[in-house]
Amino acid sequence: MATASYTPPPYQYGFADPELYQARTQPGLTEEVVREISGLKDEPVWMLEQRLRALKTFQEKPVPSWGADLSAINFDDITYFLRAHDSAERSWDEVPEKIKETFERIGVPQAEREYLAGSGAQYDSESVYHNLSEEWKVRGVIFCDLDTALREHSELVQRYFGTLVPAADNTFAALNSAVWSGGSFVYVPEGVHVTMPLQAYFRINAQKAGQFERTLIIVESGANVHYVEGCSAPSYSAGSLHAAVVEVFAAPGARVRYTTVQNWSDNVYNLVTKRARAQAGATVEWVDCNLGSCVTMKYPAVQLVGEGAHAEVLSLALAGPGQHQDAGSKIHHLAPNTTSTVTSKSVSFGGGRSSYRGLVVGNRASKGMRSRVVCDALLIDGVSRSDTYPTIDIAQPDSTVEHEASVSAIAEAQLSYLRSRGLTEAEAASLVVHGFLEPVVKQLPMEFAIEMNRLIELQMEGSVG
Amino acid sequence: MLSVKELQVSVGEIEILKGISLELPAGETHVIMGPNGSGKSTLAHALVGTPGFSVTAGETWLGKTELLALEPEERANHGLALAYQNPPAIPGVAVHQLLRLARQNRDSLLGLPQLPLGLFLKELRAALSLVGLPPETIERAVHDGMSGGERKRLELAQLMVLKPECIILDEIDSGLDVDGLRLVGEAVGEMRRSNPSLCVLVITHYDRLLEVLPPDRVHVLQAGHIVRSGDASLAREIQKHGYR
C-alpha cells in the first residue's frame, strides 16, 4: 500500500538571538550552582534550604526509564541559569530591544492589547515582562513572575509552594525544585471572575539551556480564571531541557482552566509536572496541547479532594518526525460524587510516536464518583506509532468508570477518498487532522483556536506525496 | 470519452481484473453488472487511482489524457469522479470545506477563475436540494453519522459540484429508497444538461436503477472478465435469469 511520506515540518520560531547574558551559571549541576542561583535572586533562607534538599533528592533519584527515551540528556552539559535582564518590566518599552523583537515576532504584545487580562514573558531563566490590567489589579488579582511573588507575597508563596508537587514527587520535580526560576504566580481573591485570559509566554533562547519555571496558581472560593501558556525555542542542533512544575489550588466552588500550547522546537526535552487540587464543588480543566519538542512527558493531574469537585482534561498531541509525545492525565477521586472527564486526541505522522498514559484512582471516600476517559489516536501512515497505557485503580464499589480507546486506524481510506475528490495529499492530510482535532480545538477561546489551527497547519506542511 | 484497454488490476498478490476493455463514448451511459466479488468496485478504484489497486497492464484514457500516470487528485482534476459504494466518514471536516478545495483545484486545472464563495455555496445548496438533502448539510462533517441513503445522496451532490467529465456510480442504488432512485436520475440528467458530453458509468445489480438511467450499453463482469455486452435488454434478461 502506498503510504504518505513527510518531510520534517518547517518550524517558524526557530530563530535565535546572540547569547548575551548578564549572568549565567557554569554548565552542570552542583550545590554551588544552586547557591549561586539563590544568591543572584537574593532569596530567603528557607527557599535556599528547600533548594538544597531538592538537589539531594534529584541526585538520589534515577532518570525514569518507564516512559519515553531520555538517555540522550546530558545533565552535565546543561546550563541551569541564564539571566538576560535584571528585572521583569511592566512596560514593553523598557524591555531590551533584542528581546522585545523576539517576542514581537511571536506576537506576545499584540495579543495582550487585544484579548488578554494580563500577560507575561519569560526569556530563558527569568521573566522579562509581566503586566496585569488595572481593572483586575484593583480587584485584588495578582499576576507576576514567581521570583517577584517570593519577594512581594512571600507568605502566600511559602504556604503553597511545593505542597502539591513536593521535590520528592519525581526526578524532574526534584530538579525543578532545586533550580527553579521564573514562572507565573496567579492569585485570584474570593468571588472574582477574571473574564479574560491571563497569558504567559516562555522562550528558551540559549543553546543547551535548561528552563525550569515554576508556576503557582491560587484561586479562592467561587473565583475563576483562565491561564494560558505558550512557548517556543530556536532550532539548535544541541538540545535543551524544559522541566517545569505547575501547582494549581482551586478553593471550594472555584473554576480554573489552564491551557497550554506547547510548541518547543524539536530539540527540546519537555518534562513537566502539572498538578491541581480541587476542593468541594471546584472545577479544574487542563487543556494540554503538545505540538513541539522532541520528547514530552507530561500528565496533568487533578486531586479531587472535596465533594462534587470536577476535573476535565483535554489532551491533544501531534507527533511528527523524530517526536515522541508521551502525554496523558492522572485523576485522583478522593471525595464523594467527584467527576472527571478525560479526552485525548493524538495524531502521529512521518514516523512520530504518541502515547497516552492515564491514571484514574478512586479511594474509599469517593462514593458516587464518575469518570470517563476517551482516547482517540489517528495514524497518518504506516511508519508512525500510537500506544495507550491506561491504569484504573478504584477501591470504591459505588463508582462509574468508563474507558474508551479507539483502535488507532490509519487514515488511509480517508486520505485516498479526499484525493479522489481532487485534493493533494498534503491538503487531504491537513483536512483529516484538523477534522480529527476539531472537538478539542473548538474548546479553546477563538484567538487560541485560530493560533492552534495555524500551528497544526505549519506542523503538517511540507508533506509530500 | 472513457476508454479502457486490456486493463489488469491486482490487489496485493491477487489478480482481480484480468484484461478489461471498455469504450464509453462522450454523452453515453454504460452499465456494468456482475455478481458480488466479480471486480466491479475494483475497476472503479483502479480508474480513480485508489492506492493499493495496482494496475499491472493496460491503458485508461479520459479523452486525450492517459490516467494511469496521474496521481488520484490529478485524475479528479481532469474530471473523473467516483460516487463510492462505501464512502468513508471524515469527522470534523465539513462538506463545504472539502468541496470548496476540490472545486478550486478542478477550476484551476481548467484555467477558470476562482468561483466567489457566495456563488460556490449557492451551487452547493442547489445540488444538495436536488438530491433531497437539507441546506444544513453543508456544515455537517462528510458522511459522519449519516445513514446509508444520506451518504449516497451526498456522493451524488458532490459529483454535481465538481463539474465532472466522467462519473462512476458504484452501487448508488443500494440503501436508496424509491424517491432516492428517482433523484439519481434527475441529478444525472442535470449534470448531462450542463455537460452534454458527460460519460456515465453505472455499477449496479438491479435494473430498477436503469429505469431512471437508461443505458446505451450493458456489460457483464464475471471473475475479472467482461463476458457479455449488449443493450438495455441484457440488463432485463439478467434480472430475470441471473448471471448464467
Ligand SMILES: Nc1ncnc2c1ncn2[C@@H]1O[C@H](COP(=O)(O)OP(=O)(O)O)[C@@H](O)[C@H]1O
Ligand atoms: N482492498 C482489498 N483487499 C483485498 N481484497 C480485495 C480488496 N478489494 C477487493 N478485494 C477482492 O477483490 C474481489 C473483487 O472485489 P470488488 O471489486 O469489490 O467486487 P464487486 O464490487 O464486484 O462486488 C473480491 O474477491 C474482493 O474480496
Ligand SMILES: [Mg+2]
Ligand atoms: Mg462493489
